[in-house]
Amino acid sequence: MEQTAAAPGAATHAAFGLRFRSAIALPEMWRIEDVGAEADVTIARGPLEARLEGAIDVDPGMQVSAEAFQLETSAGRYRALGGRTIIIDPSPGASPRAIRLYLLGTVMAAVCHQRELLPLHAAAIGVGGGAIAIAGPSGAGKSTLAAQFQRRGQLVLADDLCAVDFDGEGAPWARPGLARIRLWDDSLALAGVSSASAADRVAEGIDKFTLPLAQGPAPGPRRLERVYILRPGASPDLTIAPLTGAEAVGAVVGQIHRWPLAAAMRRAASGFAQGLALARRGQVFEVAFTHVAGSPSRLIDAIERHAAARVCG
Numbered sequence: 001m002e003q004t005a006a007a008p009g010a011a012t013h014a015a016f017g018l019r020f021r022s023a024i025a026l027p028e029m030w031r032i033e034d035v036g037a038e039a040d041v042t043i044a045r046g047p048l049e050a051r052l053e054g055a056i057d058v059d060p061g062m063q064v065s066a067e068a069f070q071l072e073t074s075a076g077r078y079r080a081l082g083g084r085t086i087i088i089d090p091s092p093g094a095s096p097r098a099i100r101l102y103l104l105g106t107v108m109a110a111v112c113h114q115r116e117l118l119p120l121h122a123a124a125i126g127v128g129g130g131a132i133a134i135a136g137p138s139g140a141g142k143s144t145l146a147a148q149f150q151r152r153g154q155l156v157l158a159d160d161l162c163a164v165d166f167d168g169e170g171a172p173w174a175r176p177g178l179a180r181i182r183l184w185d186d187s188l189a190l191a192g193v194s195s196a197s198a199a200d201r202v203a204e205g206i207d208k209f210t211l212p213l214a215q216g217p218a219p220g221p222r223r224l225e226r227v228y229i230l231r232p233g234a235s236p237d238l239t240i241a242p243l244t245g246a247e248a249v250g251a252v253v254g255q256i257h258r259w260p261l262a263a264a265m266r267r268a269a270s271g272f273a274q275g276l277a278l279a280r281r282g283q284v285f286e287v288a289f290t291h292v293a294g295s296p297s298r299l300i301d302a303i304e305r306h307a308a309a310r311v312c313g
Contacts, residue, residue, distance in 0.1 A: 012039065014218045016112060016163040017175035024088070025096065028104055028180045028210065030218035041084055041111060043103075048077045048089040056264060062106075064264035069110040073102045075203075080107055083114030098203045104178060109161060109258040113265055117175070118164040118274040119257040122227070124174040126155030127307045131174040131222035133162055134303070135255040136230030136287075141296060144187045147211055148300050156181065156213055157222060161257055164224060164278060172224040172278045179218070181211045226283045227252060228303060235288035238298055240306050248284040249276050 013020045013029035020029060021039035052070040055063035061072040071078040075098040076090035086107060090099055112119035122135035123146040134142050143159050150156045158177030166172055185207040200210045229243070229251050243251050253275035256262065262271040285306070289299060 015176070015178050016108065016117065016161075017165070017221060018111075018115070024099070026100065026104075028100065028178045030176070030179045032218060040115075041086060043086045043088065046087045046089060048079050048087060050077075052079065058260050058264050062261070064110075064261055066266060067114075069107070069114070069261065069265075071102060071106055071110075075099050075102055078102060078107045080110045080114060083111050086111065095204060097201070101203045101206075105161070106258060110261050112161075112163050113258070113262045113267055113271070116267070116270065118172075118271065118278065120162045120164060120227075120252075121160065121255050121257045122162045123159050123181075124157035124162040124177070124222070124224070125149045126157055126219070126222055127225070129223070130225040131157055132226045132228060132303070132307050133164075133174060133224060134228050134230065135252075136232070140230040140232050141291075141299065142230065143181050143183055144296050145300055145303070147181050147183060147187070148296055150181070150214060152300070155219060157219060164274070165221075166274070166277060170277055170281060172281055173221045174224040175221045176219045179213045181213065182208055183211055184208050224278070224282055226285065226307065227255075227278065229255065229284065229286050230299075231286055231288045232291055234286075234290075236290050238287070238289040238302055240302060241286050241288070243284040243286055248279040251284055251286065252276075252279045 011022055012032055013022060013026050014032045015029045018040040019037065020041045020043060022043035023045055024043060052063040052065060052068055055065040058064050063070040067082050069080045074091060075094040076088055079087045088099060109119045120133055120135055122133040123142045124131050124133050134145055136142055146156050146159045157174055159181040161177055163175040163177065164172050165175065182202055188209060202208045202210055253272055256271055256275060262268055
């Protein structure tokens with residue numbers, strides 16, 4: 001397996017329950033003290049060939065083999081090896097923000113698959129002593145809801161990519177993700193941010209901004225009690241209905257981040273088994289609604305009441 005050492009002075013960060021030793025600054029991750037413990041994942045710079053040996057093409061710019069993943073972007077070339085090493089070959093002139101944009105999205109989902117974590121396309125919120133996941137298609141409002149939960153004093157564990165693992169008894173646990181929420185320009189006001197200048201743009205030319213999570217030490221994992229699947233446009237009224245059996249399993253599996261990567265890595269069967277285990281051990285609900293004025297407030301009120309009732313019940 002190809003190896004590249006991190007540069008001296010590399011910083012140690014935490015995300016997805018993993019320790020990252022990185023040669024590049026990662027302000028979107030939790031910074032942790034380096035006490036000499038071995039890193040789970042090393043991030044380094046280095047030259048990469050255009051083709052990944054023995055790989056197949058998945059989506060445009062993505063190559064996958066059993067042990068490696070490679071992504072080709074305008075910001076550079078990325079390679080993830082066995083869930084333990086990430087090598088970045090930046091494009092000339094690529095900004096640090098543009099480099100991190102791809103690293104912290106698709107590449108991290110690939111690392112989760114390689115390490116046999118279940119990456120859900122979901123936000124995760126601490127409720128009581130456990131957690132809930134809010135999943136759904138892009139544009140459904142997951143990040144806007146996460147920002148409003150934070151504004152109301154709730155713990156936000158993850159935004160957009162929620163890594164789930166299972167304990168010895170098969171119970172699902174949501175691991176804390178990145179230390180930020182990403183919001184489109186028109187969602188900043190809903191999060192209580194008065195202007196775009198108060199948040200960092202994720203990359204040049206993209207009207208999406210980074211809102212830091214509440215300051216403090218990195219949170220620990222939480223038992224994942226419920227999964228709420230957002231279905232915008234599914235109902236003129238806001239309804240929350242339980243899903244069971246095959247319907248619940250299909251809803252959860254449909255939210256696995258970058259599913260084609262898992263299939264190409266020959267992890268489709270194990271990924272489906274994890275989705276099945278989550279559907280069986282957690283409670284899955286469909287949140288049907290139509291986007292109207294005040295939708296985020298209505299949604300968060302309804303989910304808060306529903307989650308609290310389930311916890312008390």
